[in-house]
Amino acid sequence: MKSGRREREGPQSKGFAFPDWAYKPESSPGSRQIQLWHFILELLQKEEYQGVIAWQGDYGEFVIKDPDEVARLWGIRKCKPHMNYDKLSRALRYYYNKRILHKTKGKRFTYKFNFSKVVLVNYPILDMANSPFFLAQNHFNGSTGTPDCSPEVRGVG
DNA sequence: ACCGGAAACT
């Protein structure tokens, strides 16, 4: 039988799930703040946000059901009170060239992840054996979405 | 709604 870890699967998710190691606590080396695509993944992972953003359609495809709310939540996380969908979507558009995302044309508020890129670039799968991802996964899942500007995470020293 | 250049900010 397969030795891989079981994939996360919500009760009502239609067979779609990320492998556990796709979850990462923070951003890639270089930037300290959470990245937008991490945040999107985070919302997508939680069932309480299925009315706001959810997987839909093809593999890796998701639809933003409530653009204003997603923008609001992103604004809270980044402490940008004036965030809106216009600006958030600009950030998503920068992912096109980076090949992290692309737009599903014709479908409103619908984008699609390029998992091969997202996964391979950000997580050295080959190094999974002794990677901190399995540990990080717990950290990630335990995250309640504390804003990066929160005093809790800001300066302790 | 969606696109992408340009400049500013971190």
Place this chain on the structure above:
DNA sequence: AGTTTCCGGT
């Protein structure tokens, strides 16, 4: 580098 802000164009 990864956005945030702004905006003219489709």
